[in-house]
Amino acid sequence: MLDAIGIFVVAFQLFIFGYFIILNGTYTIFTFVAMRRIRAHSATASLKSLQDITSGAYHKPVSIIVPAFNEVHTIVASARSLLLLQYPEFEIIIVDDGSTDDTFEELRRAFQLAPLKKPLRTVLTHTPITDLYMSVRHANLFVVRKTNGGKADALNAGIDASHYPLFCCVDADSLLEPDALLRAAKPFVDDREVIASGGLVRVLNGCVVRDGMVEEIRAPKKGIECIQAAEYTRGFLSGRMAWNAFSSLLIISGAFGVFRKDLVLAVGGYYPTVGEDMDLVVRLHRYCCENNLRYKVVFVPEPVCWTQVPSDLRSLLRQRSRWHRGLVDTLWRNRTMFGNPRYGTVGLFGLPYFALVEMLGPAIEFVGYLGFVILFLLNWVDPEFALLFLVVAVLWGIWINVAGVMLDNLVFRRYRDLRDVLKLSLYGSLEFLGYRQLLAAERLISTFQWRSGWGQARRQKIESEVGEKREAET
Amino acid sequence: MIGIAQIINPALLRIILLRVIEVMAAFLVVLFAILVVQKLAIERRERHLKRLRLDYLRRLTPPYSVLPPPHTDIEFEAMGVALADRIRTGTSHERRELQQIVRRFAVDTFYERRARGRSWTRRIGAMEALASFALPESRPFVIARLQREKDQRVLSKAVVALSLVAGALADLELVTDMLLTLGSVSSKFNEFVYTNCIRSLRAADHEGDYVQALKSAKADEGMPWPLKRDMIEAAGKAGLAAARGIIASFYRYSGDALMRVTCLRALGNLEGLGQIMNEALMDDDWRVRAVAVRYGFQGGADAMPLVKRALRDENYYVRLNAGVTMMKFGANGFQALCEEAEGPDPFAREIAYYAMNAVPADA
Numbered sequence: 001m002l003d004a005i006g007i008f009v010v011a012f013q014l015f016i017f018g019y020f021i022i023l024n025g026t027y028t029i030f031t032f033v034a035m036r037r038i039r040a041h042s043a044t045a046s047l048k049s050l051q052d053i054t055s056g057a058y059h060k061p062v063s064i065i066v067p068a069f070n071e072v073h074t075i076v077a078s079a080r081s082l083l084l085l086q087y088p089e090f091e092i093i094i095v096d097d098g099s100t101d102d103t104f105e106e107l108r109r110a111f112q113l114a115p116l117k118k119p120l121r122t123v124l125t126h127t128p129i130t131d132l133y134m135s136v137r138h139a140n141l142f143v144v145r146k147t148n149g150g151k152a153d154a155l156n157a158g159i160d161a162s163h164y165p166l167f168c169c170v171d172a173d174s175l176l177e178p179d180a181l182l183r184a185a186k187p188f189v190d191d192r193e194v195i196a197s198g199g200l201v202r203v204l205n206g207c208v209v210r211d212g213m214v215e216e217i218r219a220p221k222k223g224i225e226c227i228q229a230a231e232y233t234r235g236f237l238s239g240r241m242a243w244n245a246f247s248s249l250l251i252i253s254g255a256f257g258v259f260r261k262d263l264v265l266a267v268g269g270y271y272p273t274v275g276e277d278m279d280l281v282v283r284l285h286r287y288c289c290e291n292n293l294r295y296k297v298v299f300v301p302e303p304v305c306w307t308q309v310p311s312d313l314r315s316l317l318r319q320r321s322r323w324h325r326g327l328v329d330t331l332w333r334n335r336t337m338f339g340n341p342r343y344g345t346v347g348l349f350g351l352p353y354f355a356l357v358e359m360l361g362p363a364i365e366f367v368g369y370l371g372f373v374i375l376f377l378l379n380w381v382d383p384e385f386a387l388l389f390l391v392v393a394v395l396w397g398i399w400i401n402v403a404g405v406m407l408d409n410l411v412f413r414r415y416r417d418l419r420d421v422l423k424l425s426l427y428g429s430l431e432f433l434g435y436r437q438l439l440a441a442e443r444l445i446s447t448f449q450w451r452s453g454w455g456q457a458r459r460q461k462i463e464s465e466v467g468e469k470r471e472a473e474t
Numbered sequence: 475m476i477g478i479a480q481i482i483n484p485a486l487l488r489i490i491l492l493r494v495i496e497v498m499a500a501f502l503v504v505l506f507a508i509l510v511v512q513k514l515a516i517e518r519r520e521r522h523l524k525r526l527r528l529d530y531l532r533r534l535t536p537p538y539s540v541l542p543p544p545h546t547d548i549e550f551e552a553m554g555v556a557l558a559d560r561i562r563t564g565t566s567h568e569r570r571e572l573q574q575i576v577r578r579f580a581v582d583t584f585y586e587r588r589a590r591g592r593s594w595t596r597r598i599g600a601m602e603a604l605a606s607f608a609l610p611e612s613r614p615f616v617i618a619r620l621q622r623e624k625d626q627r628v629l630s631k632a633v634v635a636l637s638l639v640a641g642a643l644a645d646l647e648l649v650t651d652m653l654l655t656l657g658s659v660s661s662k663f664n665e666f667v668y669t670n671c672i673r674s675l676r677a678a679d680h681e682g683d684y685v686q687a688l689k690s691a692k693a694d695e696g697m698p699w700p701l702k703r704d705m706i707e708a709a710g711k712a713g714l715a716a717a718r719g720i721i722a723s724f725y726r727y728s729g730d731a732l733m734r735v736t737c738l739r740a741l742g743n744l745e746g747l748g749q750i751m752n753e754a755l756m757d758d759d760w761r762v763r764a765v766a767v768r769y770g771f772q773g774g775a776d777a778m779p780l781v782k783r784a785l786r787d788e789n790y791y792v793r794l795n796a797g798v799t800m801m802k803f804g805a806n807g808f809q810a811l812c813e814e815a816e817g818p819d820p821f822a823r824e825i826a827y828y829a830m831n832a833v834p835a836d837a
Contacts, residue, residue, distance in 0.1 A: 010481060043595035044627055046602055051562065052634075058666035117831055119824040121790040189662035190630075294658070382484065388491035395498035402505050409512055413520075418513045425509065 009380055016368040020393065023357060027234075027400045030242035031407065037241050038301050038411050045183060045302060060188055061089035062181060062258065063167040065158030067151050069097040071172040076110045081175040081212030083138055087182055091140040094172075095158045098127075098148030107143055111135040116142070124156035124269035132161065151254070152270035159261060159269055167264070169277075171255040174307040175204065175214060183303035184258045193296045195260045196284060198252030199303030200236045202414070203229040205311060214306050219420035223427055224316065227435050228309040230428030234404030240299040248350030249297045250285070251278045256305035263287065263295075271333075275326015282334050282351075289343045302412070313438075320439050321446040324362070328447055331355050362443035369437060394432055401428030519548070526552035534560050538571065543579050550584040557581060558606035569608075576607050586615050594625045601628055605635035608674075613639045620652060630656055630663070637670035643683040646671055650687070653701060661704050668708030681716060684709065688720045692727065703736040710740025718746035725750055731759040738762065742769035755780040760789035767795045771802040778803050782810050785822040793821055797829030 052058050064082055068075050075094065082092050096104050107113060113133035120129060127149035135141035144161045146154065155169055166188060168181060180199060187194040206220035206229075220226050243249040252259075254277035267283045270276045281297060288295040310316040331354060338355065340347040375381045402425045408414065415421050530553050533541055544550045561572050576582050585607075588600035601619070604612050616635045623629050633652045640646060649671060653664055672684050688709065691702050706724060709717040718741065725737035738754055741747045742765070747754070751773035754766035763784065770781040781803075784796035800807040814826035 039595065040627075043598050046599065052666065058662055058669075060662060116828075118828045119790075119794075119821075189660050189666075191658050192660035193658045194660075385484070385487060385491070388488065388495065392491055392494050392498065395495060395502065399498055399502050399505065402502065402509070406505055406509050406512075409509060413517060418510065421509060421513060425506070 009375065012371055013375075013381075016364070016371065017389075019364050019368070023361070024393075024396045024400065026353075026357070027238065028396075028403075031238045031400065031403045033245050034238045034241035035407055035410075037245050038237065038407065041301055042411055045186060045300070058189055059088045060166050060185060061091075061164040062087065062185055063158075063162030063164045063261075064090060064092045064170055064181070065155055065162065065167055066092065066094045066170050066172050067097055067154035067158065068094055068099065068103055068172040069148065069151070069154070070099045070101045070103060072099075072101045072103045072106055074173045075103050076106050077209070077212045078170075078172050078175065079107065079111065079141065079212075082170065083141065084178055084212060085176060085181045086178045087185070089164075090181065091142060091163060092138075093142045093144060093158045093161050095144045095146065095154040095161075097146060097150070097154035104143070104145060108133075111141055111143075112137050113143055120161055122160050123265055124160055126153045126156040126160070126269075129157055129161070150272050152272045152276040155276070156269040159264060162261065165261055166258055167261050168256070168258045169254060170305070171307060174201075174255045174305050175209065175212060176256065177214070177304045177306070180256070180303035180305060181258075184256070184300055187296075187298050187300060188258070188260070191296060193294050194298055195263050195288065195295045196252055196257065196281060196297045198240065198249070198257045198299050199305055200301050201232060201253050201255050201305045201307050203232055204306040204308050205229075207306065217414050217416065217420075219415060219423045220309075220311075222311055223430070224313065224435075225309055225311055226424060226427035227431050228316070230401050230405060230424045231431065232309070233408045233424070234401055234428070236299075237301060237407050238400075238404050241301060243350065244299040246345055246349060247296070248345045248353075249299055250281055250346065250350050250354060252281050252297070252299075253277060253305075255307045256303070259284075273326060273329045273333075274322050275330050278326060279330040279333070282330055282337070282346075285343065285346045286334060286337060289346070304414075317439070317442045321442055321449070324359075324443040324446040325449060327354065328359055331359055359447070362440040363447065365437075365440040366444050369440075397432040397436075398429040401425070401431055404428070523548055523552055527555050530556035531559060534572070534575075536571070538575055541575065541579075544581070547584075550581060553579065554581050554585060554603050558603055561606060561608065573607060573609055576609060577611065582607060582609055582612055586612070589615075589619060594628055597623075597625070597628045598631055601631040601635055605631065605638055608638040610639050610641065613641065613645070617645075617648065620648065626657060630659060633667055634670065637667040638674060640671045640674040641678040642680060643686060646675070646683060646687045650691075650697075650701070654698070661700060661707070664701060664704035665708045665711065668705050669712045672708060672712035672714055676712075681714065684714060685716050685720060688717055688724075692720065692724060699730060699733060703733055706733075706736050706740045710743035713744065715744055715746070718744050722746065722750060731757075731762055734759070734762045735765050738765045738769065742772065745772060747772045751777055752780060755784065760787070760792055763787065764789065764791040764795050767792055767799055770796070770799045775803075775806070778806065778810070782814070785814055785825055786819050793825045794828075797825040800826075801829050 066078065066082070071078075079092065079094060094107065096107070112135060114136050116132045116134040118132055120132070127147040129144055129146045131145040133143040133145070135143075142161065144157055146157050159167055166185060168184065170176060184197050184199045187197045203220060203225060204214070205222070205225040206218045207214050208216035208218065220229055240249060240251070257277065259280075263284060264280065267280070267287045271279050271283070273279050284295075284297065287293075310319055331351065334351070337343045337347045338351050343351075372381070372386070376383070376386060405421060405425045405428055409421055415424070526549060534556055544553045557572055557576055561569050564572060582604065585600040585603045588596050589604065591597055591600070604616065613636070616632055616639065620629065620632045620636060623632055629652065633649060633656065636645060637649055640649065649667060653659065653667065672681070675681050675683050688705055691697055691705055702724070706721055709721060721737050721740050721744070725734055725741070728734060728737070734754070734757065738747065738750075741750070747766075747769050751766065751770070754762055755770065755777070757763050757766065767781055767784045770777050770784075773780075781796050781799050784792050785800070787793050787796065797811070800811050803810070808830065811826040811830050814822045815830065817823060
């Protein structure tokens with residue numbers, strides 16, 4: 001009996017140890033791969049090459065689609081920031097998804113909207129469009145009003161109302177940097193195989209915003225926001241850059257992504273799920289592989305989209321739960337791609353990684369923490385080994401997060417003040433002391449609730465100092 | 475005590491873990507050191523470069539004789555960026571004067587040295603700078619680099635550099651050869667390069683060479699259709715009126731709808747649609763009709779009945795473009811739209827209402 005328990009305990013410890021090595025080893029490899037790729041990318045995406053795009057015929061026009069549901073606090077600032085984008089030819093389509101607050105009234109007041117009786121060609125599935133408006137002040141600003149159908153539904157309506165061959169989806173609570181669209185759309189004119197590109201999403205909390213523009217970049221004030229800022233930096237710069245290198249990028253953030261419209265129409269647009277952004281990218285991979293199309297889905301590190309992150313634990317847990325449910329849903333609906341060589345590196349490498357590490361990771365981690373405590377209490381773990389292992393785990397975790405912040409600072413240098421960089425590094429180091437475990441537990445619970453909906457979001461008003469504004473519930 | 479320690483020697487495990495901790499701690503210290511050094515030293519260099527660049531930008535105004543010559547790499551770099559900026563935005567006269575400064579201070583030689591360097595990131599930056607100067611004297615160097623360079627990313631910058639100084643048919647042929655070897659560059663990139671070529675050839679009074687290249691492309695069966703389309707598109711964008719004839723012959727010669735669309739767009743830009751307007755408006759492919767109808771007003775009053783008929787086309791885009799074009803026919807067009815707005819066809823009625831309300835007359 002004791003032998004059986006012994007074998008089980010050894011197997012359990014080896015499994016957890018192996019998982020830990022694979023997880024952190026992957027993150028470390030990703031950091032080094034990202035370092036090389038970002039350096040190469042920075043060399044090719046120079047200021048001169050952007051000037052070429054703005055100066056001549058060397059661009060493709062873009063429709064920016066902004067789905068908005070009860071975004072009264074953020075929508076006008078967001079639209080103003082979009083109007084300031086440096087891009088030769090673009091239109092902004094705000095889709096009011098049946099808001100019950102004053103979102104539309106705010107827009108009407110701010111931009112002098114006039115009704116437009118343009119007949120629309122409906123290709124994608126969405127709830128009926130009730131009205132179409134055009135700004136009298138800005139000829140490239142349109143507002144589509146429709147009955148409520150969710151974010152994916154609103155995006156589909158926006159695509160149907162758009163005119164240009166590329167479209168860019170932007171969250172209503174996000175701000176784009178003036179050259180963000182130029183940088184995100186550049187791969188489409190450089191390389192005919194690019195079908196989708198995503199940019200870097202950074203944390204807006206703590207920054208100084210004026211007239212829809214981020215004027216001063218500062219680290220957030222609250223600890224929970226700082227940890228997320230470090231997490232975003234690592235996730236986007238190391239994670240997505242490395243997936244890019246392995247041609248297996250499965251996520252383009254819903255907050256900011258550019259897509260080729262013809263292909264999105266071919267796959268039927270967005271699917272109504274909480275993870276509609278990942279779902280679309282996976283279906284694009286699938287469609288192109290099944291039709292033997294040469295294609296690229298790319299992550300571009302410089303175009304920056306600033307977004308608000310939750311500043312309280314409840315909203316954060318809700319957001320992560322939603323992300324996890326989206327992930328499970330997408331993986332489940334595309335399960336035929338798993339390990340299937342027909343889908344190239346995405347099928348053989350990307351999806352299995354996401355399933356084993358991202359989807360099942362919380363369960364494995366949680367079992368690991370719980371098992372470790374039980375074994376420790378039963379005196380079945382050598383205390384010295386346990387302590388040394390814990391130190392290795394914490395140091396490795398800190399290294400990965402600090403490397404992410406360093407990577408950002410080596411190439412982009414957004415945070416001008418050394419104190420901000422050190423603050424992010426410090427909070428990044430604290431991620432492994434409670435924060436990660438809490439999120440793992442929430443994600444584990446979400447795994448069993450993946451059919452439920454979006455839930456309510458909390459928004460801060462985008463104004464001068466976002467970090468200091470009191471939260472307003474929508 | 476049971477667990478991993480049962481299968482691995484506990485002493486060995488302890489030593490391994492201690493070593494790993496030492497390495498991790500050392501790595502962490504190195505990371506923090508890089509972070510701080512980067513913030514304090516490298517960013518200071520960048521600030522210095524920015525200051526120098528702004529200083530050169532301020533001084534790059536006539537008379538240029540008071541400009542101090544650069545000595546260090548950072549001064550050359552700052553002056554190069556400032557000169558590139560000024561050349562890009564200056565008038566043709568200013569551009570010539572600034573190009574002389576590039577030569578006088580050997581800024582081009584500095585970048586040519588860099589363009590031969592070992593690091594591809596440096597080579598790419600240098601090639602881009604040389605392209606910005608658009609010095610005809612750099613042409614032999616750029617051609618030599620094109621023949622030796624192996625890195626595709628640097629090659630694409632070199633192609634752009636050559637397109638900006640192209641002076642003869644041979645340059646155009648080399649550009650085409652390079653575009654064929656460059657893999658997956660987009661049509662927009664090709665179009666951009668050919669547009670540059672046309673402008674450079676025009677400046678050298680060799681515009682006819684581009685028309686000649688289009689004729690050769692038409693005769694060349696081996697040349698991919700997409701590249702031929704990009705050449706035609708560029709001719710339209712750059713306003714190469716001399717190419718109207720050859721583009722019209724491409725239109726008739728091709729059974730490919732996309733080629734017809736390209737030719738229509740180019741001829742539309744060159745205002746040379748006259749002869750083929752009517753057949754384009756009756757084309758079997760809706761994409762051809764949609765483009766033709768956009769330029770329908772170039773066909774004058776004769777084309778108006780066909781455009782009006784397009785209001786009832788089976789395709790949404792053709793109908794929409796027809797509505798917008800009708801407004802460009804002035805009072806007659808407006809009158810025709812009013813009739814359609816009262817007519818029996820619901821599609822034509824809808825489009826007519828939209829065009830009359832949303833499109834300014836003679837838009």
